[in-house]
Amino acid sequence: MLTNFRFYSKKIISFNLKWHIRKEQEVQKNGRDSNSQRLGIKVYGNQPVKAGGIIVRQRGLSVRPGRDIGIGKDYTLFALRSGIVEFTTDKNCKYVNVQ
Numbered sequence: 484m485l486t487n488f489r490f491y492s493k494k495i496i497s498f499n500l501k502w503h504i505r506k507e508q509e510v511q512k513n514g515r516d517s518n519s520q521r522l523g524i525k526v527y528g529n530q531p532v533k534a535g536g537i538i539v540r541q542r543g544l545s546v547r548p549g550r551d552i553g554i555g556k557d558y559t560l561f562a563l564r565s566g567i568v569e570f571t572t573d574k575n576c577k578y579v580n581v582q
Contacts, residue, residue, distance in 0.1 A: 508536040520539055520540075522540045524546075527568065531560045532568050533570075535561060538579055540557075540559050546577045548578070549571065551564050552580065560579055562581050564581060566582050569580045569582055
């Protein structure tokens with residue numbers, strides 16, 4: 484009975500070692516990390532912005548361009564003239580304007 488216990492304990496230990504080694508190799512294989520995208524609102528409401536200044540960096544049109552706002556090919560919203568930034572909501576859509 485005691486010999487069987489030793490046999491099973493060796494099998495369990497060897498299985499655990501193999502499992503840990505395999506997990507370590509997976510972690511090393513997926514150890515790469517990408518740079519952050521730095522998305523979000525750069526200039527908030529009632530703040531001044533210069534012409535050409537970036538107001539929102541986004542993926543898709545979660546915030547839509549309004550008056551005196553341009554849009555880049557990556558959906559970046561920027562000011563076409565200097566002024567004060569204003570965010571508005573209309574029928575479930577967010578808009579940004581420059582006054």
